[in-house]
Each structure stands twice: as C-alpha cells, then as structure tokens.
Amino acid sequence: MEVEESRVKELHAAYLCIKPTVAEDLMSCEEFKRALQYAGHNPTPKFLSEHWKDGETENITYEKFCSIAEKLPETIIDDIETLFMKVFGVADGKVGENEFRKLLLTNESLGDLSEADLDYILQDANVIENGVVDCSKLGKVIMHTISEMKQMSLQKLEERSNLQRINSKTFTRKKREKFAGPEGSPRSLHLVSALNxxxxxESSLKGCFYLDKVNILAHQYSLEITCMGPTVVKMTPKVGPKNTTDEVVDALAYVFRExxxxMRNYVGFTDKRDSDGSYYWHDVxxxxxxxxxxxxxxxxxxxxxxxxxxxxxxxENKGKVALTPEFRLVLEEIFHQVDLDGNGRLNRQEFNLYNWRTSGEEVQDDEWAVVQSNFDVEADELTLSGFLALHQLEAEDNGGDTDDLWVSLEAMGYNRMGQQDQAAPFVLSVFSQVCQPTLLVSGLKSGGLLLDKAVIRSIMENAEPxxxxxxxxxxxxxxLGKDRGSIVIQNKAHSKVMVRVDCSGSTNVATNRPNLDWTVExxxxxxxxxxxxxxxxxxxxWNVVCVEYLIK
Incomplete structure (x- = not known):
C-alpha cells in the first residue's frame, strides 16, 4: 500500500509539472510525453502514437494519464543491463563506441535523437574509456536521471502545497493570504491589484538606474525594521520631463535580510503590480x-x-561666459533627481554620489568645506542656486569650453539634445503597519552576483522546469507574465554547454539581448x-515563441 501511495504521489507531482491543476487536461502529445518523463519514464514514439492518435485524441485527463502511466513498467537497473546485453551481445557490458553510436542513431524508436545530443549524453555521463562504452556505468547514470526527474517533480509539488490549496468544489487555485492575487492565476508575478x-x-527615497557600458548601476539601500509586522516595499518608475517616448523603464526591487x-539572504522581490503602474512586495x-x-x-x-x-x-559668451537656459533646465532636473530625500537640498552624501558618478572621485573633507564656504547652503546642505553657481564657476574656469560639462551630462545618461535616454529615475518606498521603517542610501553600484542569483532564483521559482x-x-x-517574461537555462552537469535560445519567431517582443536569437554559455x-x-x-x-538548440 505504501508503494502504491508513493507512486500516486509521483504521478500527481509529474502532472503538476505540466499543468497548474489536475482539473486541467493535457492538450498535446508533447505535454503527455513530458508528464510521463517527469514520472520517470521515457516513452517511445510508438507508445505515444498508440495513446495519442493524431486527428483523434484532443486531450488526456489526469485520471487517464495515471491509467496509461501504470501500463509502463518501473525501470530498474537489472532491466537496463539485461537490455544492453541483449542488444549488444556482450556479457561484461562493454561495447565499442562506434557500434554503440551506430545502433542508437539508426534506431527509429529513439525519435529525434541527434548526433549532437548523443555526444552531449556520452560526454556528460563520462562512460567512454579508450573508445569503449561502459554500459553498466551508463545504466547507473540513466537510473540517476530517472530519480532526479522524480525528485524534481516531487519538489515542485511540495512548493505548490506550501503556496496554494485546491478548492475541490470549484477547482479554483487560491493563493494564501500573503501571496494573494487574482483567483485562478497559476503565478503571482506581476498581477495587477490595488495596494492600500x-x-x-512610510519612508521613501529617490534613486536612478544608469547605463554604464555593459553594466547597469543603481542606488542601493539599507532598511531597518524595529519590530516584526506587515511591510510593503514599492518601486515606482518615473519619467523625466524631456522623455520622448511613453515607454517607462521597468523597475523592481529585491530584498535581502542582512x-x-x-551575510545577505534573499527574501523576496516586488512581484505584484499596483494599479498606478508601480510594483510592490507585501510580506511580514x-x-x-x-x-x-x-x-x-x-x-x-x-x-x-x-x-x-x-x-x-x-x-553662451556675450562678453561673459554664462550657462544657457536649456542647460540650466537640465541641471535643475539633475538636481532634483540627485536630491534623493527630496528636501530641496543636497547633503554631503547626495553631492558625493553625484560627484562620483560624473567624475569618478569622492568628495574630500576640504572640498566639501570649500563648497559650503563659497556656494549657497542651508542647514549645511547645497541649494539649487548653489548647485547652478558651482557649474557656472566650472564653465568660467574652462573659459567656455564645454567638454567637461558634456562628460558630466553623459555620465548622468543625457544625449546631446539634453534628453535623459540612458538613465531611468525611480522612487523606492517602504511602508510598515507596526513601526517607522528607516531607509538609507548605501551606495551607487551594480547589483553584482548577489542580485544576479536572486533574479535567477525568482524566475525559477515562478516557472515550470x-x-x-x-x-x-x-x-x-x-x-511569461502580463507585461514581462524571462527565460533561464540551468546546467546541472559539470561541463559547460553552449545553448542557442531563439525567440525570433515572437511578436511584439523586446529583449535585453542584442537580438532575439542569442547564444549563451x-x-x-x-x-x-x-x-x-x-x-x-x-x-x-505579445506572443513569445522560444526554441532551444544545443551547440557543440
């Protein structure tokens, strides 16, 4: 009985790797095949054609899937070794590589197995020595793969049981309260809802993304919560007054507990979309x-x-060097953008981050003292008029030459028409129901490996393998969500691989890559x-069509 219950759980888990609920039917032969593979089977084309007849079969229910899967015997290592012995006629499980390849590549029951596929399998399995394939060792690799497929599906089932429950009367999937989203949706990522x-x-600070060659830099923040309670982290993208398009740059935030x-451990990200277009994360x-x-x-x-x-x-130089009205407007825009706390003045940290971004240098104590002594300040912070006067002095010192001024504008993401097209401002807000959150700017830099790993993890947690x-x-x-999508390739083997991920057949789709047909290592x-x-x-x-190819 225990074995039967375990098998039922494996089939249930395998089915849920393909469909969000057992109430939904398998709608294609490909879905049927993948579900069987997650259950630890490798159905032959003949077996599939017997149970999914082209032109006749429209769907397979969960109950029928379980009934069909029960007809497939459980694979054991003895069966694999016996099969190899029968096919190759050797008792020691050793067969020449050429003979092995010839048989597999000419066997129609193996479907579309290519020579490249076979190369990858044999290389990763590490079963060839001196031109001889060790079938006994290969059998153990096959059994390990079957076990991993089952474990993968059972792990996904466990994750689902923690995040959702099935209403047996309506078959509607409902998120638990902390992940609440529109009813019936298989994922919570980027669902539109109303945040109250x-x-x-509340504690809010401004920030900005800056394109820096191949990297994207952004302001980063430290957050202190003094007592446990419901908390909301919200990211709101902003559009500059001279923005020439209606395309707002997407802005999310990833949260780590320190x-x-x-040590920093990932805890969540802004996965829900508010009705105002911002993204937020709500948790305790x-x-x-x-x-x-x-x-x-x-x-x-x-x-x-x-x-x-x-x-x-x-x-302009009409007997005296002066900033043009157009440049003054750009500088005012920059001032309000780097005034991160929005109090109308630049404190030393805000001015230092601006100076570092435009010159690559930190503001030293004596330099900050010069700023405070020679330009308009209030409460030891630089005012807008002082900020403009500082740039006026720079223009005068350079005799009207604008090269250094252009270096500063380009570092802030501006083109030659004074439009900020390579930077994107935003506002980060944190709300707490039980205490006053403390939010501080901690730097301006790339998210690095920490952010990369968190982004990949968030994608893998919200997608089917x-x-x-x-x-x-x-x-x-x-x-694939309502307004964004992601594709992650995971390599569980020890050796590196090259994978071509071709999305060029998609419609109305933009990618972060140079083009939609891209190869990754x-x-x-x-x-x-x-x-x-x-x-x-x-x-x-918009419609995403993705095809993958393994490249040798």
Whole structure:
C-alpha cells in the first residue's frame, strides 16, 4: 500500500509539472510525453502514437494519464543491463563506441535523437574509456536521471502545497493570504491589484538606474525594521520631463535580510503590480536589517543606437561666459533627481554620489568645506542656486569650453539634445503597519552576483522546469507574465554547454539581448538568464515563441 501511495504521489507531482491543476487536461502529445518523463519514464514514439492518435485524441485527463502511466513498467537497473546485453551481445557490458553510436542513431524508436545530443549524453555521463562504452556505468547514470526527474517533480509539488490549496468544489487555485492575487492565476508575478497602505508609516527615497557600458548601476539601500509586522516595499518608475517616448523603464526591487555577520539572504522581490503602474512586495518582515537592491531588465534601458541630430548649447559668451537656459533646465532636473530625500537640498552624501558618478572621485573633507564656504547652503546642505553657481564657476574656469560639462551630462545618461535616454529615475518606498521603517542610501553600484542569483532564483521559482530536447541535466525555465517574461537555462552537469535560445519567431517582443536569437554559455552546475522579455509596445498583444538548440 505504501508503494502504491508513493507512486500516486509521483504521478500527481509529474502532472503538476505540466499543468497548474489536475482539473486541467493535457492538450498535446508533447505535454503527455513530458508528464510521463517527469514520472520517470521515457516513452517511445510508438507508445505515444498508440495513446495519442493524431486527428483523434484532443486531450488526456489526469485520471487517464495515471491509467496509461501504470501500463509502463518501473525501470530498474537489472532491466537496463539485461537490455544492453541483449542488444549488444556482450556479457561484461562493454561495447565499442562506434557500434554503440551506430545502433542508437539508426534506431527509429529513439525519435529525434541527434548526433549532437548523443555526444552531449556520452560526454556528460563520462562512460567512454579508450573508445569503449561502459554500459553498466551508463545504466547507473540513466537510473540517476530517472530519480532526479522524480525528485524534481516531487519538489515542485511540495512548493505548490506550501503556496496554494485546491478548492475541490470549484477547482479554483487560491493563493494564501500573503501571496494573494487574482483567483485562478497559476503565478503571482506581476498581477495587477490595488495596494492600500492608508495609515501605515512610510519612508521613501529617490534613486536612478544608469547605463554604464555593459553594466547597469543603481542606488542601493539599507532598511531597518524595529519590530516584526506587515511591510510593503514599492518601486515606482518615473519619467523625466524631456522623455520622448511613453515607454517607462521597468523597475523592481529585491530584498535581502542582512545578518549581524554581514551575510545577505534573499527574501523576496516586488512581484505584484499596483494599479498606478508601480510594483510592490507585501510580506511580514522580522525585526532586523535589510538590503534593498533595485533591478531593471535591460529591455528598455539600452545603449542608444545613434546620437540625435544637433545638440543643445551649454554655455553662451556675450562678453561673459554664462550657462544657457536649456542647460540650466537640465541641471535643475539633475538636481532634483540627485536630491534623493527630496528636501530641496543636497547633503554631503547626495553631492558625493553625484560627484562620483560624473567624475569618478569622492568628495574630500576640504572640498566639501570649500563648497559650503563659497556656494549657497542651508542647514549645511547645497541649494539649487548653489548647485547652478558651482557649474557656472566650472564653465568660467574652462573659459567656455564645454567638454567637461558634456562628460558630466553623459555620465548622468543625457544625449546631446539634453534628453535623459540612458538613465531611468525611480522612487523606492517602504511602508510598515507596526513601526517607522528607516531607509538609507548605501551606495551607487551594480547589483553584482548577489542580485544576479536572486533574479535567477525568482524566475525559477515562478516557472515550470522543462528538459531541453530530453538532454540530461539541461533545463529551461520560462516565465511569461502580463507585461514581462524571462527565460533561464540551468546546467546541472559539470561541463559547460553552449545553448542557442531563439525567440525570433515572437511578436511584439523586446529583449535585453542584442537580438532575439542569442547564444549563451552555461557553466557547469550553474544557471543563466538567456532572455529578459517585454512587449515592445505596452498594452498590445505579445506572443513569445522560444526554441532551444544545443551547440557543440
């Protein structure tokens, strides 16, 4: 009885790797095959054609799937070794590599197994020595793969049981309260809802993404929560007054809990979309210190393809060097953007971050003292008039030459027409129902490996694992939400692989890559984002078609 219950659980888990509930039917032969594979089977084309007849079969229910799966015998190592002995006629399980390849590549029952696929299998399994395939060792690798497929599906079932429950009367999937989203949706990522934080304590700071060659820099933040309670982290993208498009750069935030020893553990990200277009994360946070790292996909914030025709003048010289009205407006925009706490003045940290971004140098004590002594300040903080006067002095010292001024503007993401097209401002807000959260700017830098791993993890947790062309240990995670998508390739083998991920057949889709047909190198025992995806035109239908190819 215990074995039967275990088998039922395995089949249930395998089915839920393909469908969100057992109430939904398998709708294609491919779905049917993948469900059987997650259950630890490798159905032959003949077996599949017997149970999914082209032109006749429209769907397979969960009950029918279980009934069919029971007809397939459980694979054991003795069966594999006996099969190899029968096929190759050897008692010691050793067979020449050429003979082995010839038989497998000419066997129609193996379907679309290619020579490249076979190369990868044999290389990763490490079963060839001196031109001889060790079938006994290969059998153990096959059994290990079967076990991993079952464990993968059971793990997904366990994750689902923690995050959701099935209503047996309506078969509607409902998220638990802390992950509440629209009823019936299989994932919570980027669902539109109304956020109500009336009466909650708030702390907000501005920030900005900056394109810096191949990297994206952003302000980062430290967050302190003094008592455990409901907390909301919210990211609101902003559009500059001279923005020439309606395309707002996507802005999310990833939250990490920081231990007293400085270790940072990922706890969540802004996975829900508010009705105002912002993204937020709602959870109960324990007392302690946290780090908040902003993230943008790179689908919209990309290196410009060409410079605009013409440019604005930065200075004019009518007997005396002066800043032009156009340049003064740009400087005012920059001032309000780098005034991160929004109090109308720049404190030393805000001015230092601006100076570091535009010159690569920190403001020293004596330099800050000069600023306070020679320019307009209030409460030891630089005012807008003082900020403009400082740039006026720079223009005068350079005799009207604008090269250094352009270096500063370009570092802030401006093109020659005074439009900020390679930076994207945002506002980060934290709300607490039980205490006053403390939010501070901790730096301006890339999210680095910490952010990369958290982004990949969040994608994998919200997508179904799909084996790529039945390859051992090569898995695709594809998430598609309402207004963004992601594709992660995971390589569980020890050796690196090259995978071509072709989304060029998609419609109305933008990627963070140079083009939709892109090849990634995936190191052994690692995962990488192949594509971040968004609609080119928001509000219009978009369709993602992704095909993967293993490259030798």
């Amino acid at each position: 934080v009336d009466g909650w304590s 231990s007293p020893e400085g 946070l324990k007392e302690g210190r946290y780090v908040v790292i902003p993230f943008t996909s790179g689908c919209r914030l990309q290196e410009r393809m060409h410079e605009p025709e013409g440019q604005i003048d930065l200075v 799909i084996k790529i062309k039945n390859m051992i240990d090569l898995i695709k995670y594809e998430f 995936v190191a052994g025992k690692s995962a990488i984002i192949a594509h971040q995806l968004m609609p080119k035109k928001l509000g219009e239908p």
